[in-house]
Amino acid sequence: MTPQEILRQTRQLIEEHAAGDPDNWWYANRFVFARLQLDERKTKTSIKRELFDANKPCHYCGKPFETKYNVHLHRLDQTKGYNKDNCALMHAECHQQCHSESKIKEIAVIEEKEAILVKRSKKHDELSFFYWWDISPSCADSLDKFDMVEFVKNDSGERCIVPPADLKGFLTEDRQTSRSKGPWGVKVLKDHKDELAFEPGTGKTGKYLFLPVIWINEQED
Numbered sequence: 340m341t342p343q344e345i346l347r348q349t350r351q352l353i354e355e356h357a358a359g360d361p362d363n364w365w366y367a368n369r370f371v372f373a374r375l376q377l378d379e380r381k382t383k384t385s386i387k388r389e390l391f392d393a394n395k396p397c398h399y400c401g402k403p404f405e406t407k408y409n410v411h412l413h414r415l416d417q418t419k420g421y422n423k424d425n426c427a428l429m430h431a432e433c434h435q436q437c438h439s440e441s442k443i444k445e446i447a448v449i450e451e452k453e454a455i456l457v458k459r460s461k462k463h464d465e466l467s468f469f470y471w472w473d474i475s476p477s478c479a480d481s482l483d484k485f486d487m488v489e490f491v492k493n494d495s496g497e498r499c500i501v502p503p504a505d506l507k508g509f510l511t512e513d514r515q516t517s518r519s520k521g522p523w524g525v526k527v528l529k530d531h532k533d534e535l536a537f538e539p540g541t542g543k544t545g546k547y548l549f550l551p552v553i554w555i556n557e558q559e560d
């Protein structure tokens with residue numbers, strides 16, 4: 340069975356269990372989600388302990404760790420998972436620094452038919468916004484190839500997931516900006532932290548449109 344098939348069947352089982360009751364659906368969906376996430380965390384914890392016990396210094400600054408607290412696990416190859424060979428330890432601050440320096444702004448992960456477009460943004464400290472992702476016209480054209488689009492905050496590792504269909508509703512011609520290739524601008528405004536804000540672009544209304552999102556954090560502690 341492929342991972343895609345497992346996901347499809349799991350969704351179907353949750354639908355059946357819920358039998359049209361949104362509360363039952365929410366509880367079952369959250370239960371499965373949280374337990375699977377916990378399984379992943381257990382793997383991370385054992386790798387972390389092993390690396391820590393080997394007395395390796397911080398992979399970023401080279402200094403040893405003074406305590407077990409505020410030590411993060413970092414994947415060396417971000418397209419690969421958590422295993423001992425692909426992981427290193429970093430001070431929490433070093434880990435944040437390392438991710439905020441990351442030059443990669445967009446990566447596409449296509450594995451086993453589960454296709455994720457990952458958009459990354461460093462933290463800005465402008466007057467009105469914290470994060471800013473551009474969606475180029477060619478990127479917008481390729482959205483149908485993906486099952487989901489993930490917007491990532493490089494500094495904190497927080498991410499939100501948006502179905503391409505939801506995103507496309509906001510990418511209308513009048514909201515394209517006049518910047519070089521006419522991308523759409525997506526931001527997190529300081530006074531709208533739990534929403535993606537779509538720039539007005541050249542549109543006449545001059546108003547942002549908002550899409551509520553849930554930020555999840557996969558970083559270790």
Ligand SMILES: [Zn+2]
Binds near residue numbers: 399
């Ligand atoms: Zn360090």
